[in-house]
Amino acid sequence: MGQSVDIFALAERCLTAASIEDKLAVTLQAKQLLEAGMLHFHDSASALPIEAVRWPEELRFVDPRRLPRRKPYSLTGRIALLHAIAHIEFSAIQLHWDNLQRFPAMPQKYYRDWLQVILEELNHFCLLRRRLNQLGADYGDLPVHGGLWQVAVDTCGDVLERMALVPRCMEARGLDVTPGMIDSLDRAGDGESAGILEKILADEVGHVALGSFWFKTLCQQRGVPVEPTYQRLLARHLSQSPRGPFNRMLRLQAGFSAAELDQLERQGGISP
Structure with missing residues (x-):
């Protein structure tokens, strides 16, 4: 067996890669090394400065208001949605x-x-990219926006804040909106794309649940209450409260408490 590879070195290689294909190749390499038992997870060295993280040169970032319309009832709208x-x-x-x-x-x-989450996200991306290819498009054909990454930048100084704002806020939003997208694709006659989103939704419940686990674990280690801390961090980082409606069933499965959801619904103007 060959020499094991440091997972943190792979992380830095992926984050500093300059193209879509290079980032995917490093991530696929991590999958292969993990399956071969050739990854080691020793203590990480100092983290890469957040400013050093690169995005693929092929991507065109624009203001979200300039993104194409994403209605699935036309081919162009369906491509925009899947993109x-x-x-x-x-x-x-x-x-x-x-x-x-x-x-x-x-x-x-x-x-x-x-x-493990990274590898599942890789699978999701590859499924979507293959579907885009079947529809005559590819990732990078349309402009994109950087809202999700901005939240990562804003929370780069504290893992507790990262867990609260990324899996338990930004990704949790997918639990609320994806069922509606699945229904729309089904009504548009695109069962294949709907099936991909069903797979993604099932996995994303687990991703948000991991965020909940680590958020609660860190709160316990620091001796701070879970629910007030979550609300405090949302208020610190968001200009407005998360919008509903919220998928209570999936959010409960993903580690939210009923009290947290009641509070989110009150803030979002939704009657319990």
């Missing part, structure tokens, strides 16, 4: 590599957990 979701999944690969390497001295389980 937007593919960008979320690609951003998640990048973001979870950053979760993995950003915060030293975490338990080894933390690093293994987020590597």
Whole structure:
């Protein structure tokens, strides 16, 4: 067996890669090395400065208001919708590599957990990209926005804040909106794309649940209450409260408490 490879070195390689294909290749290499038992998860060295993280040169970032309309009832609208979701999944690969390497001295389980999430996000992205190819498009054909990554930048100084704002806020939003997108695609006659989103939704419940686990674990270690701390961090980082309606069933499965959801609904103007 060959020499084992440091997971944190792979993380840095992916985060500093300059193209879509290079980032995907490093992530696929991590999958192959993990399956071969050739990854090691020793304590990470100092994290890569957040400013050093690169995005693929092929991507065109624009203001979200300038993105194409994403109604699935035309081919162009369906491509725009799938492209937007593919960008979320690609951003998640990048973001979870950053979760993995950003915060030293975490338990080894933390690093293994987020590597598993990275590999699931890779699968999601590849499914969406293949579907885009079948429809005559590819990732990078349309402009994208950087909202998800901005949250990563804003929370790069504290793993507790990262867990609150990324899996338990930004990714949790997918639990609320994806069922509606699945229904729309089904009504548009695109059962294949709907099936891909069903797979993604099932996995994303687990990703948000991991965020909940680590958020609660860190709150316990720091001796701070879970629910007030979550509300405090949302208020600190968001200009407005998360919008509903919220998918209570899936959010409960993903580690939210009923009290947290009641509070979110009150803030979002939704009657319990």
